[in-house]
Amino acid sequence: MERLIKRMFRDYYSKAFSLNESLVSPIERREFGVQFFDGLMQRHLSFAAGEELRSFLTSKVPKGVYYSSACYENPAAKEMELKGWVCADLSFDIDVDHIPTKCKQEHDWWRCKNCGYEGRGMSPPRCPICGSERMERHTWICDKCQHEAKEHLYRLVDDFLMGDLGLSPKQLIITFSGHRGYHVRVVSDEYSRLDPESRGLLIEYILGLGVKELVLEEVSGRRRYRAYPLDELGWRGRVARLLYEVISGYSVEELLEIGLSEDAARFIVRNRVGILRQLEARRPSWSFIKVIGRRNFESLVEEARFRGAAIIDERVTRDVKRLLRLPGSLHGSTGMMVKPLSYSELEGFNPMEMPSPFERFGDLCIKITSKRTYKVTVGGYKYDPASNPVGRPLKLPAPLAIYLLLKGHAEVVGDGDCT
């Protein structure tokens, strides 16, 4: 199987791949790294031009290709001290792995490599039974998850980067990650010089950490709340508007689900119109808090934060020496392209319908080896486990077949076995 996949990856890098150098510019200042199919990693690579990189990729055929958000005097130096860090583009990673979605209960699962304990849904950082961090994680691509990733991407880009930070679409390099998320790199000298602590303040902002303290103050031991008008700037207005959304749109059941008490939920629904009028006022008063109480109000605020924050992977944004997936390269767990997207392309982009470079290989003959496959669409081709029984040789379009092979749920069989 590895031979077949490597052959197809090589075909891609030699024929179809062309690096848009403006996306990694200045290329000679970036560190590159690759991960091979045997799991080995090679870092500290440096290329003077895109063509040089391409011939490297064609001859080595890695599983994943990465480049640094940082610029170095000496990107190929092996030790950080000798590399000469100059700056690092502010970068963001949105990945469904970090965003809770209900459908993960259906298609994601994990197993502890130490004790064998397993579970469904979002994987905990360590095994709940034995505490081991050696976890096997199985993820799947699904419509709902892709949709959720895009929702958070839009929050990040529209609300925070272009909205509050006033950046223009031209300053953003957006790529689909090739799996279940997106990367955004900000091209700005000012932001790329910030240290990790400064980036930390921005992370807090995008995650909305501290919103509770914004509306519920503690002044010399006494707790009080602060109300903000809907058109206020920053998180002040955002939290007011999102509270408005929650209060105007949630049913009693939904309010219970986010942690409100029965009484509080009923009170809100019954007095909805009056509460909303209070929120709309130019000098708003949130006196309903006195009725529902602090705990219930906190749940509302947390829900508001959850609706407004963009869930980004903190580590990626804080780390100024990190490697990111190279635009135009292939993702080694899906075979999908790490696709650069302009802001205007975003709206119409559906990763599951994205044309696959493996299209031209027609059908491949494979055999599903696992009972844990789910519905999926890759390169526009649909797969349904119900009509593709385990263990029987199947002819599947190459983009789908590669996906199933790379996910480890299928193996290659001889062409003769397929009819």
Added chain:
Amino acid sequence: MVKLDLADLAKYPFLPEAKSYVERLGIELRELFNDPDYSDILERAYERVVEALEHGYVRLGRDPHIEIVSFPAAIALVSFVGSDLLAQRYATAEAKRASRQLERDNNLELTVYISDAVFNWGLKIVRRETLDGRIEETPMVPVYTYLKYASRVSGSFWSLVSRRVENGYVHLPLRALIRLLEEAIKDYILERFSPPVGVELGYAEPLVARLSELVKKRLKPAEELLEAYRIGEESYPPCIRVMLGNLRAGKGLPHLARFTIVTFLRALGWDVDRVVELFSILPDFNERITRYQVEHIFGLRGSRTVYAPPSCATLKRGNLCYAGGDPICGKVKHPLQYVRVKVGGKAD
């Protein structure tokens, strides 16, 4: 446009106008240091540094002329002393003085002028009508400038979440803007320390010598800890001294003792080679294995965790505490704290 008089330049001697004032007078550092006519300026420059060192604050002298010219002279003196700690201390004190003056002046226009003229912040001013009909002027700084400096000031007050953010700018109350400026002023001064070449110290020589003495007396303990190589074994706590003694005698050491020695010496600035060499005395020494273990504890391998030395409580539990009647041991909870007290003369 802001009108600046001599008194303003004295308060804010890092302004470009103050710089050109000195240039217009044609006073060069060489003359300042070698011409007895300038002794009052040199004397004030020295005072500035001493004030920073002793009180963490530089007062505003009465004569604006002397205040303005003594500022670059003081920077030169600090450069000649060549102590990073003194430089930090001096820059912090001058920055604090400037921000106190700005608070006292309480002048939005002037503060904005300084932000733009010296630091190129590109501030904007918003005018908003308040609910009671007054016009309120609020300065706005670019978000990245806010992030850069606010991250150094601690406290939830500086969380960006609590601020009005608008199209790339953060609205700030004047006092908050001044606090950020204080950080920028400190950076500005720190960037200016470099020993002037080809300048004879002249009259400044005894002043530099006195400052070096003062630094040694006031800042030495801290500086020594940074360059901890120089800390002698006589300053180690009894537990470590006993462990080292046993090690040198070629006695076997329990795991916790080895771990303690490695982490302790690492905290004092030892490198891997030096620690490995120390262990080479053991009869069962194997360089490859020892190096591997030491590198692991240094956080250079595996999980990359850098381990801290165990506390006194842990050592007591492991029967490795030899406090006996040591008076410092009675006051500390951690072997490193012991060193700090012994070298610095005070508990922290």
